[in-house]
Amino acid sequence: MAATGQASEVELQTEQDVVRARQAVRKLTQDLKFGLVDQTKLVTAASELARNAVIHGGGGRMEWEVLSDKSRVGVRLHFIDQGPGIPDIQLAMTDGWTSGTGLGLGLSGAKRLSNEFELDTQPGRGTRVSITRWK
Amino acid sequence: MERIPILRIGEFLLVTIQVDMHDQLAMNLQDDLSSRIQTTGARGVLLDISGLDMVDSFMGRMIANISALSRVLDATTVVVGMQPAVAITLVELGMTLPGVRTALNAELGMQMLSSAVASEESADGGHRTG
Numbered sequence A: 001m002a003a004t005g006q007a008s009e010v011e012l013q014t015e016q017d018v019v020r021a022r023q024a025v026r027k028l029t030q031d032l033k034f035g036l037v038d039q040t041k042l043v044t045a046a047s048e049l050a051r052n053a054v055i056h057g058g059g060g061r062m063e064w065e066v067l068s069d070k071s072r073v074g075v076r077l078h079f080i081d082q083g084p085g086i087p088d089i090q091l092a093m094t095d096g097w098t099s100g101t102g103l104g105l106g107l108s109g110a111k112r113l114s115n116e117f118e119l120d121t122q123p124g125r126g127t128r129v130s131i132t133r134w135k
Numbered sequence B: 001m002e003r004i005p006i007l008r009i010g011e012f013l014l015v016t017i018q019v020d021m022h023d024q025l026a027m028n029l030q031d032d033l034s035s036r037i038q039t040t041g042a043r044g045v046l047l048d049i050s051g052l053d054m055v056d057s058f059m060g061r062m063i064a065n066i067s068a069l070s071r072v073l074d075a076t077t078v079v080v081g082m083q084p085a086v087a088i089t090l091v092e093l094g095m096t097l098p099g100v101r102t103a104l105n106a107e108l109g110m111q112m113l114s115s116a117v118a119s120e121e122s123a124d125g126g127h128r129t130g
Helices: A016-029 A036-055 A106-112 B023-040 B058-074 B084-093 B106-121
Strands: A001-011 A060-066 A075-080 A116-121 A127-135 B006-009 B014-015 B046-049 B076-080 B101-103
Touching: A001 A016, A001 A036, A001 B014, A016 A036, A016 A060, A016 A075, A016 B023, A036 A060, A036 A075, A036 A106, A036 A116, A036 A127, A036 B058, A036 B084, A106 A116, A106 A127, A106 B084, B006 B023, B014 B023, B046 B106, B058 B076, B058 B084, B076 B106, B101 B106
Parallel strands: B014 B046, B046 B076, B076 B101
Antiparallel strands: A001 A060, A060 A075, A075 A127, A116 A127, B006 B014
């Protein structure tokens, strides 16, 4: 698996940036000719994670890369913030658990909507969530 | 401030979301709609989301809230026009919108609202209380 060299990012500071992140992922998956359901799943997962970065992470950024191996193409998104981190990952991944005013579906839902999901966080050192969806 | 328009058609309110909503816009809609239901005495709300190409948990919650608050204000909400890809994603995300009435399109949604209001009126003898 090798990245094709395309990489870029969207700043995540405001609610409007969450919209921009969604639009960037929509365009990316459209350009790669993902099916409509796959596009929608990745856009929705991106929206959840971008909002988390803005609200819980105090802002951050989304980076993306296009992946390809012999038989398939994929998109990997990274959501990176320097916020307080997640003290209890297991709890944070539980459906319905929320530290804020949401429904608590952000992390667990984004995981279900992705093919691959990685969470790297430490209290006080920020959070990095990476998701991949293959076409 | 940016607002989503709410149109009055007889005893119903019509909301068509045609922009990619940021969170504050969704919150504003919830507030605006509850005050419009109150000031107009509307019996039903048709919420057309056919223009939305994604609904995440925040928007899903807004839809559920609108449905719940209209019920408390004696109005029925029908959500119409959800795109299939949006529906598939929303369910996989974990939101099944319990208690939210839906119809495939605006025409069927209007029929549903009309019959909901008619059956309520016959149930309470044609007199609306409150």
